[in-house]
Amino acid sequence: MTDYGSMEAKWQARWQEAGLDKAERIDGKPKFMIIFAYPGVTGYLHVGHLRGYTYVDAIGRYKRMTGYNVLFPVGTHATGNGGISLATKIARRDEKTIDYLLRNGCPEDKIPELEKPMSVIEFFNDVYVNEYWKRFGFLADWRRFTCTLYPDYGKFIQWQFHKLKDAGLLIQKPYYAPFCPNCGPVAVDPSETDISKGGRAETQEYTLLKFRHGDEFLVAATLRPETVYGQVCFWVNPEVEYRRIRKDGETWIVSPQAAEKLTLQKDGIEEVGTIPGSEMIGWMCEAPMIHREIPVFPASFCNPDVGTGLVTSVPSDAPDDWISLEAVKKDPSLKEKYGLTQELIDSVVPISIIDIKGYGDFPAKDMIERLGITAPGDPKLVEAKKQVYKDGYHMGRMKDVCGEFAGMRVDEAKDKMRQAMIDAGEAEPFHDLSEEVVCRCGARVHIRRIDDQWFINYGDADLTERTKAHAKEMDLNPPEFSENVQGILDWFRERACVRLGNWLGTRFPFDEKWIIEAISDSTLYPIYYTISLYANDHRIEPEQMTLEFFDYVVLGKGDISGVSKSTGVSEELLDRIRKDVLYWYPLDINLGGKEHMTVHFPAFLFNHMAILPDEMQPRGITVNWYVTGKNSDKISKSKGGAQPIPGAAAKFGVDAMRLYYAHVASMFVDVEWSEETVLTYRQRVDRVFGAVTELISRESDAPAGEIDAWLLSRFNRHLAEIRTAMERYDLRQMCTTVYFDMLNDIRWYTRRGGSCRATIDAALRIWIQAMMPVTPHTAEELWESAGFDGLVSAGQLPEPDRSVISAASEHGEDMIRDVMSDITEIRKIAGIEAKRVVLYTSPEWKREVMRRAAAMRESGELSVPALTKACMTDEAIKRNGKAASELAKKVAIDFSRSESGAWEPVYSTDEFALLDGAKGFLSDEIGLEVDVLSADAEDVYDPQKKARAAAPGRPAILLE
């Protein structure tokens, strides 16, 4: 295996020596600032992540070689519980975790150090920078690296929150969060850092429905308030000892567990007694909204742990209800046991309330039959419920029985009906976890109301309008994101921005018990890269980074001498930082994966708009899609199947991988990772490398000829194409030109016998420079062996020389290729064992027809009759009779469809000279003797009368 690593390391060291990675303000020089949305520190990354990062480096390199001073900083986002989670697992030597670390190349002796969260973060910061980004040859300004857990970064975030507060965008309102009675707030997430069970639980929003019975209420909890019109009875678990509680002067009956949960969410709850479930069977209670009396029946599926342990029954749409009602009707023992009358039981019949495509009047019944469920307690009921709920919510429509809600879509009716009942005092909101969650301390975790939760008010109308207006001006890629983002910005509402508990992050400046949560501290940060430089080398210390400091350097507010005095930062340094900020900002491109479209990018836009002046608003966002595993999953970090990045880099070489990312597909589609595909790019790099190496060493003392003019024309045209593509950041198009088209041109040049040193050198300069953005190591290696000076990475891409771009020259070679393929085709079709081929070039009169057509096209008078008429005034043309008028017709149509001047090379090329000059080449290529004759020549040899078919651009061919 070739040792790509040492070649790559060599050039990376040279770039560093040359200081190419460092970005410094150069007043007056155009700047370009680009970032990728920094990754969360969650462990080892996989090959998929490098896709977006590679785009950023390639774009940065391209900008650098086209006259820009480029700032490409990197950082990491470590806010959250990822670090804690990993450290905890490492501390208790969790087998899977240790295995995961070792498999990804973590040195064994490093592991004991990783028991502290911050050590984990620092460890991975180092991995990301050194094993991923530097390894891939990125020219990022490493000096500016920052991490969300650094104290100086925290100062910046606290300042940002002061600004949000000043702008009136921080609001407080109640919020419902998981809470342990002993440990306080806990994080419920799949990593299960804080908890020992229930990491997949979700917070669900129930509606408590109050059913009047005498002067008390049976309280049911439902996720489907829109089904109240279908209520026909009420379920109570006869085995459960229910509680009576006082709430706002009312008496409620709920399960004991529900009573406990309610105290966490409602004020003034007081237990006043108990009542066995069995006692309630046979009661009549008044259902909310419909105000009908419905009977209470026994049901074993009422789990006191879920909701309130009491359930309103809507058999039409709830499979559990349907099957249980059937069971009640069939079970005679219930009548005796609970004294229910047959009449009462018979009076309970399902009511059809929702019309769902693909279902009959009673969706629950349909689903039960479809799944073959026959009795209550069947485990398939869970699935049945989920499916009916989902279909009902998305596709259902309320039927006529639903009063004022008739005809509404379910997803709309749900909120409306819930609100109507809450307004009428018949219902209340309630939150519960979808499954049992147990804290590490062993206590049960419940949802608790938090009254003073802070939110950022992204729903603010003025902010939204201004942000939307700015987004319209931005360069957003893919273009459809421009359209979508308008909707996303509208849809963004208040967002909880702080949280309690065991999380890493910055303290909320207005109340230290809160930690600023993960999305909210990563929205304005790109601007901090202009400042982190000075914090990292300790020219400023975190304690100096006061509100006045940021106000001055970011916003230009305050008086420099005052700020200098209060912070202890010299006026000179303050001035310098301020100028840096003004120079580098706004951000030109923020590139991130598609997951950011509805989360990070809108928040990024809002925060910039809320805090920074117009001239500092971001200019562009580029969204990249993923590299996926099989079955188009994201390559999962946790699944472990993905290849560690350093291993892949060693195996394929960094440049091959970079080219793979840049070219394998449009930025805006997912790509399935396949080593085989990467290998074809490895091969592609090798082929280009080989072709260049061969050109460098080729004997090349021939004088410049036609083919040299052709190559220079092609390469300068490509240069222009590359620039056009890169205007749109279309790396893929650019790579097609550089690694495919240009290689093909070189092959043709070689095949045509090109070997002029000056041409080759000129072509190589263009070509190698054009390779630099995507395959920089290969480019350097080639640049050096070609004997060119300096580093390509430090050079400037030449402007295309339009004076050497020649349509005529390119047309000539196209013609030769066409002639070759025509000959091949004729030989194949005709099955002739030919010894000789005769080419007849077009007669002069046909050229004249085209000249006339071109002139008429120019002056706008071209039409079939006009051209025919004009041609007939020319004796030399007219003489050809019908052939002349037919040609005039065809030419008139062809020319009028084309751009003016497009056909010029066709009629003005000296075809005889061209083909005669290529005779030797053609003869070698096709293995036949080749003669070139002019169709105009006197007594031309033409035994098969082929010559008359000759036309400009299309010589007649005779095989014999």
Place this chain on the structure above:
RNA sequence: GCCAGGGUAGCCGAGCCUGGUCAAAGGCGAGGGACUCAAGAUCCCUUACCGCAGGGUUUCAAGGGUUCGAAUCCCUUCCCUGGCACCA
């Protein structure tokens, strides 16, 4: 369901905005050939169908429409993908 984006030759994928020069780029795969003792690499040719002269025929999810002309514009239908929130 709502919003958005798609369905192109064996596969991947350009073209579609700005209709004609589109049987439709390029790559991969496949077949043939050159080079070679041989393999690999490299290079050349072919790869919808028909055709003993460079041509013809039928194609760009399906159906309909606009137009002298449609892969490209419009309408309908079918199918696929993503997002639908407090989760980074």
